[in-house]
Amino acid sequence: MTKQTTTPKTTTHILGYPRVGSxxxxxxxxxxxxxGEITQQALKEVGSLLRHRHWGDQVGAGLDxxxxxxxxxxxxVLGTSMLLGHIPQRHNHGFPDLDTLFRVARGKAPTGCACxxxxxxxxxxxxxxxxxxxxTKDDTFTVSWTQLFEEVAEAQKAGHDVKPVLLGPVxxxxxxxxxxxDFDRLTLLPRLLTxxxxxxxxxxxxxxxxxxxDEPVLALELPHAWADSFKLAYQVLSGSTKLLLTTYFDNITxxxxxxxxxxxxxxxxxLSASPEQLNGVVAALPEHWVLSAGxxxxxxxxxxxxAQLLETLIPVKAQLGERLWLASSCSLxxxxxxxxxxxxxxxxxxxxxxxxxxKCREVSLLAQALDGxxxxxxECQHYSAPIQARATSALVNNPEVRQRTQAIxxxxxxxxxxxxxxxxxxRAALNLPLLPTTTIGSFPQTxxxxxxxxxxxxxxxxxxxxxxxxxxxxxDAIERQQKLDLDVLVHxxxxxxxxxxxxxxxxxxxxxxxxxxxxxxxxRCVKPAVIxxxxxxxxxxxxxxxxxxxxxxxxxxxxxxxxxxxxxxWTFPREDLSREAIANxxxxxxxxxxxxxxxxxxxxxxxxEPAIREGxxxxxxxxxxxxxxxVNAFKISAASAEPETQIHTHMCYSEFxxxxxxxxxxxxxxxxxxxxxxxxxxxKAFEAFDYPNEIGPGxxxxxxxxxxxxxxxxxxxxxxxxxxxxxxxxxxxxxxLKTRNWEETEAALHNMVAAxxxxxxxx
Ligand code: GLN
Ligand code: ZN
Numbered sequence: 001m002t003k004q005t006t007t008p009k010t011t012t013h014i015l016g017y018p019r020v021g022s023x024x025x026x027x028x029x030x031x032x033x034x035x036g037e038i039t040q041q042a043l044k045e046v047g048s049l050l051r052h053r054h055w056g057d058q059v060g061a062g063l064d065x066x067x068x069x070x071x072x073x074x075x076x077v078l079g080t081s082m083l084l085g086h087i088p089q090r091h092n093h094g095f096p097d098l099d100t101l102f103r104v105a106r107g108k109a110p111t112g113c114a115c116x117x118x119x120x121x122x123x124x125x126x127x128x129x130x131x132x133x134x135x136t137k138d139d140t141f142t143v144s145w146t147q148l149f150e151e152v153a154e155a156q157k158a159g160h161d162v163k164p165v166l167l168g169p170v171x172x173x174x175x176x177x178x179x180x181x182d183f184d185r186l187t188l189l190p191r192l193l194t195x196x197x198x199x200x201x202x203x204x205x206x207x208x209x210x211x212x213x214d215e216p217v218l219a220l221e222l223p224h225a226w227a228d229s230f231k232l233a234y235q236v237l238s239g240s241t242k243l244l245l246t247t248y249f250d251n252i253t254x255x256x257x258x259x260x261x262x263x264x265x266x267x268x269x270x271l272s273a274s275p276e277q278l279n280g281v282v283a284a285l286p287e288h289w290v291l292s293a294g295x296x297x298x299x300x301x302x303x304x305x306x307a308q309l310l311e312t313l314i315p316v317k318a319q320l321g322e323r324l325w326l327a328s329s330c331s332l333x334x335x336x337x338x339x340x341x342x343x344x345x346x347x348x349x350x351x352x353x354x355x356x357x358x359k360c361r362e363v364s365l366l367a368q369a370l371d372g373x374x375x376x377x378x379e380c381q382h383y384s385a386p387i388q389a390r391a392t393s394a395l396v397n398n399p400e401v402r403q404r405t406q407a408i409x410x411x412x413x414x415x416x417x418x419x420x421x422x423x424x425x426x427r428a429a430l431n432l433p434l435l436p437t438t439t440i441g442s443f444p445q446t447x448x449x450x451x452x453x454x455x456x457x458x459x460x461x462x463x464x465x466x467x468x469x470x471x472x473x474x475x476d477a478i479e480r481q482q483k484l485d486l487d488v489l490v491h492x493x494x495x496x497x498x499x500x501x502x503x504x505x506x507x508x509x510x511x512x513x514x515x516x517x518x519x520x521x522x523x524r525c526v527k528p529a530v531i532x533x534x535x536x537x538x539x540x541x542x543x544x545x546x547x548x549x550x551x552x553x554x555x556x557x558x559x560x561x562x563x564x565x566x567x568x569x570w571t572f573p574r575e576d577l578s579r580e581a582i583a584n585x586x587x588x589x590x591x592x593x594x595x596x597x598x599x600x601x602x603x604x605x606x607x608x609e610p611a612i613r614e615g616x617x618x619x620x621x622x623x624x625x626x627x628x629x630x631v632n633a634f635k636i637s638a639a640s641a642e643p644e645t646q647i648h649t650h651m652c653y654s655e656f657x658x659x660x661x662x663x664x665x666x667x668x669x670x671x672x673x674x675x676x677x678x679x680x681x682x683x684k685a686f687e688a689f690d691y692p693n694e695i696g697p698g699x700x701x702x703x704x705x706x707x708x709x710x711x712x713x714x715x716x717x718x719x720x721x722x723x724x725x726x727x728x729x730x731x732x733x734x735x736x737l738k739t740r741n742w743e744e745t746e747a748a749l750h751n752m753v754a755a756x757x758x759x760x761x762x763x
Contacts, residue, residue, distance in 0.1 A: 007317075007370075008371075009322060009367075009371055010317065010370050010371050011064050011290070011325040012062070012063045012064050012065075012327070012367045013063055013163055013292070013325065014063065014067060014327055014332055014359070014363060015212065015246060015248065015294070015327060015329075015332070016067050016070030016330075016331030016333050017054040017057065017067060017332050017356060017360075018518070018519065019070065019072055019519065020337075020517065020523075020525060021046075021050045021337070022337040022357075022515060023515070024517055025049075025050060026046060026047065026523070027523040027525060029043050029046035030043065030523045034102070034106070040098060043098075047071065048154065051151065051154065051155070052158060055068075055155055057357050058360050059160060061357070061364045062368070063360055063363060063364055064161060065210070066155055066160040066162060066163070067163055067164075067212070068148075068151050068152050068155045068162050068163065068165065069148050069164045070165045071151060073098060073101055074102065074522045074523075075105065075131050075521065077130035077133065078101060078118075078131040079101075080133075080172055081104070081133050082145035083145050083147070083199065084172075084195050085140075085143065085144030085195075086133060086140075086141050087100060088104060088134045088179075093113075095144065103115065103117075104117065104118050105118070105120075105131050105522060106522070118132055118133075118134055119177075120521055124219075125616065125618055126249075126334050127518070127520055127528075127570065128521070129521035130175065130521075132176055132177055133175065135173070135177065135178050135180075135185040136180045136183070139191070141192050143195055143198045143199055143202070148164065148166075148199070149203070152208065156206070156207070163208075163210050164211050164212065165211075167213075167214050168213045168214050168245070169189065169192050169196050169233050170189070170226065170229055170233055171214060171216055171217045173185050173189060173192065174222075186225060186226065186229060189232065190232075193232075194236075197237060197240070200237060200241055201240045203240070203241055204240040204241045208241050209241065209242055210241065210244055210266075211241045211242070211243055211244065213237070213244065213264075214246045215230070215246065215247060216246075216247060216248055216330075218252045219247055219248065219249050219270075219618050221619050221620055227258060228258070230258060230262055231258070231262065234262040234263045235263055238263035243265050243266070244265065244290070244292060244325075245262065245264040245266065245268065246292070247267070247269055248268070248269075248298075248331075249270060249299075249618055250270065250274055250617075250619060251277040252277065252281075253277050253280055253281075256280065256281065265289060265290065266325070267281070267285065267290075267292065268291075268292035268294055268327060269292070269294060270329040271293055271294050271295045271329065272295060272297035272298070272330075273329060275312075278312070282316055282319060285320075285323075289323065290323045290325050291316075291320055291323060292327045293313065293326055294329035294330065295309050295313070295326060295327070295329065296327070296328045297329050297359075297575075298330040298335055299330060299335065300335070300572050300573070300575060301335060301353050301354065301516070302352060302354065302574075303352055303353055303354040303358070303362075303384075303386070304354065304366075304384070305384045306362060306369070306380035306383055306384050307380050307383075309366055310366060310377065313366070314370065317370050326363050326366055326370070328359055328360075328363060332360075333518075333519065335355055336355045336356065336515070336517060336518055336527075337356045337515070337517075338355055338356070338515070339353050339354060339355040339357070342514060342515065342516070343514075345511060345513065346511075348395060349511050351386040352387055352532065355516070362383075365379060365383065366380065391576060393533075396533040396574075397533070397534060398533065401536050401585055401588075402534065405581060405584045405588065408588075412639060413636045413639055414635070414639055415638070415639050415643065415667065416639075416642065419669065419692055420692075422644070422646075425644040426644055426646045426669065428644075430646060434763060435730070435760055436487040437486045437731045437752060437753050438487060438488035438730060439481075439486065439736075439737060439749070440650050440732060440736045441493055441608065441736045442490075442736035443477045443492035443494070443742075443745065444739075444741050444742050445493075446473075446742070449494050452466060452470075470545070474491045474494060474545060474549050474552075477492035477549075478491070478557075479552075480746060481553075482553060482555065484750055484753055487556070488557075489555050489556065489557045490549075490560060491545050491548075491560065493738065498526075500562055500566065502562075503541065503567055504567070505529075506537075506541040507535055507536070507589055508535065509532065509533045509534055509535035509536065510532065510535070511529065511530045511532045513529075516528070516530075528570055530571065530572045531568075531572065531573050531574045534585060535585040535586050536585070536588075536589055537589035537592055540593060541593055542560065542561065542593060543596050546597060546600070547602070550601065556604050557602065557604075558604040558606050558648065559597040559604065561590055561593060561608070561637075563608055563609035564586035564587040564633040564636075565583055565611055565630045565633055565634060566611035566612070567586050568586060569611035569612075569614065570611055583633035584629075584633055584636065586633070587633040587637040588636065588637075591638075592640070594607075594638060595641075598640070603646065605646070606648035607637055607638055607648070607649050607668075608649065609649050609650070610651050610652045612630055612659075612662075613651070613659060616659075628662075630662070634668075635665075646670060647668050647669050647670070648668060648669065648670040648672065649670075649671050649672075650671070650672045651663070651673050651674075652734065652735040653673075653674055654677070654678045654682045656673070656682055656686065660685045660691070663691075664691055669693055670693065670695070671695055672730065673695070673698060673734075674735060675698045675699075675716075675720075675734065676699055676700050676701045676734050677701050679716070679719065680697060680716055680719040680720050680723070683695070683697055683720055683724060684723060686723070686724060691724070693728070694728045694729070694730060695728060695730065696729070696730030697724075697729070698735065699713045699716050699717060699733065699734075700713065700734065700748055701734055702733050702734050702735050703735075703739075705740070707747045708748055708752070710754045713731075713752055713755035717729065717731060717755065717756075717759055731752060731755070731756045733748070733749075
C-alpha cells in the first residue's frame with residue numbers, strides 16, 4: 001500500500017463542554033452572587049475565566065473548533081429563551097439582563113421583583129434539568145440578549161476557531177409548553193424562524209463559518225406535524241452560515257428520509273447511543289454534506305476503545321474523505337470534567353475511565369490515527385489496551401454473581417402470596433389503625449450531621465465517634481416521631497449523604513469519585529458513582545441502623561432501601577453489560593438485605609424507586625421492554641419478604657397515567673407518591689386502573705417551607721377517599737424531609753397526624 005500522505009484532514013470538535021468548572025467554580029460564584037456576597041461583575045469574570053479555560057482544554061487537546069454558546073448561567077434552554085427575548089410576561093420588564101435570567105429560573109434575583117419561576121424538567125433521558133419555555137399565542141421573538149455574540153467575539157479574540165452552538169427552533173418549541181388553552185405552540189414556528197434568521201445573520205457577520213444547530217428531538221418518535229416542520233424551518237434558516245444539524249441520545253433512522261431533504265450542510269449522529277445507524281446514514285448522506293460521527297460517549301465515564309473505533313471508521317473515512325468529522329456523541333455537559341483530579345481511584349480503575357477533558361483528547365487522537373499518523377495509531381492501541389483487558393479482568397467479572405443472575409427464574413420475582421392474602425396477614429401482624437401515618441424516610445440533615453460527616457471523612461472523627469453521633473440522631477428522630485404519634489416510624493437516614501451514593505459505597509462493584517460532579521440544574525451538581533464491576537453485597541448495609549432504631553420503640557420502624565432501578569439510573573453504568581443485567585445484580589444484593597432486615601425483626605421495608613419513570617427510553621415504542629425488566633428487578637429485590645412483611649415503595653413524581661400498569665405490576669403492598677400539588681388529581685390514574693394495593697398519596701408539599709393546615713390535609717384526604725377506599729389509604733408527606741428543618745417538619749407532621757385522627761373518628 002502506498003503511504004497515505006494526502007489523506008484529507010478529519011475535522012474534530014465536541015458538541016459542548018461542562019460549564020461548572022472542575023472545582024464547581026461557577027456554582028460557588030452563582031450562589032455567592034445570589035446571596036449578595038459578590039457583584040455581578042465578579043460573577044461574570046468567573047464565567048469568562050471558565051470559558052477561556054474550557055476553550056483552552058479543547059484547543060490543547062488538538063480539536064479544530066472550540067464550542068461557543070454551550071456555556072450557560074443556569075441552563076442553555078433558558079439561555080436560548082433569553083437570546084430570543086422570549087421571557088414569560090410576569091418577568092418581562094424591559095431589556096432582559098442576567099437578573100432577568102435568574103428570576104425566570106429561581107423566581108428571584110438580587111434585583112427586580114419576585115415572581116413564580118418557570119417549571120423545570122428533565123432534559124431527555126438525562127439527569128440534567130432545563131427551564132421549560134412558556135408559550136402563549138401572542139408571543140414574539142426579538143433577538144435581545146447579546147451573551148452569545150459576546151462569547152463568539154471573546155473566543156475569536158483569544159485566537160480560536162469558533163463553532164457556535166444553538167438549540168434548534170423545532171426542539172426549542174417542542175421542549176416548551178403552552179400556557180393557554182386551544183393553542184398549538186407549533187404555530188409560533190414562522191415567527192420564531194425570523195428571530196433565528198437574525199441570529200444566524202449576526203453570527204455570519206462575525207465571521208462564523210459553521211453553526212452547530214441542535215435538534216435532539218429528531219431522536220424521538222415525533223407526531224407528523226412536528227416531523228414535517230423541519231422542512232420549512234431549515235428552508236428559512238439556510239443561507240447565512242453553514243449548518244451542522246446535530247442529533248443525539250438515540251438514532252434518527254426513522255426520520256432519515258426527511259432529514260436528508262433538509263437544507264443544511266452536515267449531520268451529526270450519536271454513534272455511541274446507536275452505533276448501528278452508521279451505515280444507513282452514510283449511504284443516505286447527501287453528496288455535499290459532512291457527517292459528524294459522534295463516537296466518543298459524552299454521557300458516560302469510560303475510556304473509548306479507540307483501536308476498535310479506528311477499525312470501524314477507516315472505511316467511512318475512505319468513502320467520505322474530508323467530509324468526515326469526529327466528535328463526542330453529545331455535549332460533554334453530562335460527563336465529569338477531569339479524571340486527573342481523581343487521585344484516590346485505584347490505578348486499575350483509573351485507566352478505564354475518561355472524563356470531559358480526556359474525551360477531547362480521544363476525539364483528536366482518533367482523528368490523527370484516521371488521517372494516517374502511524375504514531376497516533378500506535379498511541380490508540382496503547383490507550384485502548386486497558387479497556388480491552390478489562391473485558392476479561394477478574395476484578396470485573398465475578399463468577400458467583402454471574403451464576404446467581406443466570407439462575408434467576410420468573411418465580412424469583414414473585415411474593416409467596418398474592419396481595420389480598422398478604423394484606424390479610426399484614427393486618428393481623430402489624431395492627432395498624434385506619435389511615436396509618438408515616439413519612440418517606442429522611443429527616444432534616446442538620447448542619448450538625450453534615451459537619452460530623454465531614455469530620456469523619458477528614459479523619460477528625462473516629463468511626464466509633466461518628467457512629468455514636470449517628471445513633472444520637474436516630475434516637476432523636478425516634479423520640480420526636482413518638483411524640484408526634486406517627487404510626488410507622490423511620491430511622492431518618494442521618495447516615496446517608498445521598499440515597500444512591502450511600503449504597504454505592506457499601507456495595508461491591510462501584511467506584512466513587514471525589515470531583516466527578518455533573519450539573520443537575522442551575523448551580524446544583526450530582527456526583528454519580530461508577531459501576532465498574534459485578535455487584536454484590538459483602539455484608540448487611542442497613543440492618544444495624546434500623547434495628548437500633550427499632551430497639552428504641554414499640555412502634556413499627558420501616559427499613560429503608562434504594563431500589564435497583566434507581567441505583568442504576570443515578571450512577572454511571574458499565575457498558576459491557578445490559579442495563580437489565582446490572583439491575584438484576586443490584587436487585588439480588590437488595591433482596592439479601594430485605595431478607596436480613598426481616599430476619600432481624602423488621603416488619604415494614606420501603607424500597608424507593610423514584611427513578612423508574614425517568615429511565616423510560618426516548619422512543620415510546622421501547623417503553624414496555626424497559627418497564628418489564630425494571631419492574632422485574634424491583635420485584636426480585638422485594639420478593640424475599642414473607643407475606644406478613646409489608647413492602648413499601650416510593651416514587652416522587654406525579655405522572656402515572658402512561659405507566660400505571662407497570663406501577664401496579666411492582667406489586668408493592670404500599671406505594672407512597674407525590675400528589676399534594678396536583679390536588680389528588682393524579683390519583684385518578686390509580687382509580688381508573690382499579691389499582692389494587694395500598695396507596696399513600698402525599699398530603700403536603702415538602703418542597704415548600706409552608707406549614708399545611710389540618711383542614712387543608714383533611715380536605716385532600718377526603719378527595720383521595722372519593723377515589724381510593726379508606727382501608728387502602730395511608731397518610732404521609734410527598735417525599736423525604738431532609739431539606740427541611742426540624743421546626744417546620746414537626747409543625748407539619750403534627751398537623752398531618754391531627755388530620756388523620758380527625759378523619760379516623762369521622763369514618
Ligand atoms: N427515602 C428517601 C428520602 O426520604 C426518598 C427520597 C426520594 O424519593 N427522592 O429522602
Ligand atoms: Zn420522593
